Amino acid sequence: MSTNEANSSDLALRNLEGLLPDLAEFYEDVHLHPxxxxxxxxxxxxAADRLRAAGYEVTTGVGKTGVVGLLRNGDGPTVMLRADMDALxxxxxxxxxxxSKATATDREGNTVPVSHMCGHDMHVTWLAGATKLLADARTSWRGTLMAVFQPAEETGEGAHAMIDDGLFNRFPKPDVILGQHVMVGPSGTVAGRAGAITSAADSLQIRLFGRGAHGSMPQASIDPVVMAASTVMRLQTVVSREVAAAEAAVLTVGVLQAGTKENVIPDEAIIKLNVRTFDAGVRxxxxxAIERIANAEAAASGAPRPPEITTIDQYPLNVNNRDATKRVVDAFRGHFGAERVRETGPAPASEDFGSFGAEWHVPSVFWFVGGTDPEVYAKAKEANRLNELPVNHSPKFAPVLHPTLETGVETLVVATRAWLPA
Structure with a gap:
């Protein structure tokens, strides 16, 4: 923590150390109940109970399970802070x-294990801590603080659910929107950049139609398995042959489903794929290209009908406003020191955080907080084995509690105070 007592952020952070035991207990509770x-x-x-206890006006059920807290503290800018809540x-x-040993019923009616393997439990804890500290230090700033606990980031629907439920009409328009994510990286460090920070993502399903037959009589069929296999192989050329080397894209086929028995040629096949891009034109x-290839392979196979291509989910390109990013980075360097604040390239992961700023026409800034034990990270880097560290969505992803917990609270407070005047 900065030792400069003249720094107004310190007035909000002076009680952080005393709050840490409570926040650690809160984090473990949220982790245990995903x-x-x-x-x-x-x-x-x-989240709502904590906001009320800190003096916020609280609205629940925004976008089904979203929570919005407002702390009006005189004339001044409005700063929106966002944390996502869902598990995997x-x-x-x-x-x-x-x-976590929790289970739940998914949308298909299956019983599935549930756990916080992306760190949203840490995000909830960070925002709970920052909102408490800023409320306790309200004599040191003026303006309005807007805390948003968002549902369903993992399915790409939560931000839009809140927007569709009147977020833009029911609450004051912020001057800036701030958010963050725990990621692999030395705990205690912060990373970000101006411009694109996380990729756009499109998940698609391609349903290919054939004609079923006995496995011993393939001549009587239009084989959707072969059709799907050819489609998958051809899709691998999209990035390698249609995207320039100076551009970036990822196309991954994660699902190929067809048939139920080895001697039966099925009627149809399903392909599910995911695309990540950093440029609207490339996207x-x-x-x-995906649509062209799917239709061409179906036509080449003599399919009885064109494939059905449907969107499973979409995430917007998340772009950090340059001026707002500079203000955040300057505040971070002043607080943490330059050695703990680094610039990173755009991450291939995706986030629906960008929908708030893009659709509200408000500058937004999103950054990453390291969650890996610094010694573990340093040893892995020295051995050139960083790719072996458990990443977000890994069953073994577990941010080290300290100093990840306090760093994420500090970043939210420091970034917020860069906008709220004394």
């Missing part, structure tokens, strides 16, 4: 004493 997207009722209640259908394998070209 909830799937759009089912974050318990987490939302915990993953069996936790961290070995932590507070590891348009890649999506067009």
């Amino acid at each position: 909830e799937l997207s759009m089912h974050e009722t318990r987490t939302a209640k915990l 259908p993953i069996q936790e394998a961290t070995g932590l004493p507070y590891a 348009t070209r890649v999506l067009a």
Whole structure:
């Protein structure tokens, strides 16, 4: 923590050390009780209760389970802080004493394990801590603080659910929107950049139609398995042959489903794929190529009908406003020191955080907070084995509690105070 007592952020952070035991207990509780997207009722209640206790006006049920807290503290800018709340259908394998053993019913009616393998439990805790500290130090700043606990980031629907539920009409328009994510990186460090910070993402399903037959009589069929295999192989050329070397795109086929028995040629096949891009033009070209290839392979196979191509989910390109990013970075360097604040390239992961700023026409800034034990990270880097560290969505992803917890609270407070005048 900065030792410059003249820094107004310190007035809000002076009680952080005393709050840490409570925040650590809160974090373990949220981790132990994860909830799937759009089912974050318990987490939302915990967040709402904390905001009310700190003196915020609280609105619940925004976008089904979202929570918005307002702390009006005189004339001045409005700063929106966002944290996502949902967990993933993953069996936790961290070995932590507070590891999740929770299960839930997914949208297909299946019983699935649930765990916070992306760090949203840390995000909720960070925002709970920052809002408490800023409320306790309200004599040191003026303006309005808007805390948003968002559902369903993992399914790409939570930000829009809140927007569609009147977020822009029911609450004051912020001057800046701030958010952050725990990632692999030395705990205690912060990373970000101006411009594109996380990729746009498009998940698609391609349903290919054939004609079923006995496996011994393939001549009587139009084989969707071969059609799907040819489509998958051809899709691998989109990035390698249609995207320039100076541009970037990722196209991954994650699902190929067809048939139920080895001697039966099925009627249809399903392909599910994911695309990540950092440029609107590249995105348009890649999506067009996918449609072209799927239709051409179906036609080449003599399919009885064109494939059905449907969107599963979409995430916007998340772009940090340059002027707002400079203000945040300057504040971070003044507080943490330059050695703990680094510039990073755009991350191939995706986030619906960008929807708030882009659609509200408000500058936004999103950054990463390291969650890896610094010694573990340093040894992995020295051995050229960073790719072996558990990443977000891994069953073993487990941010080290300290100093990840305090660093994420500090970043929110320091960034907020860069806008709120004394």
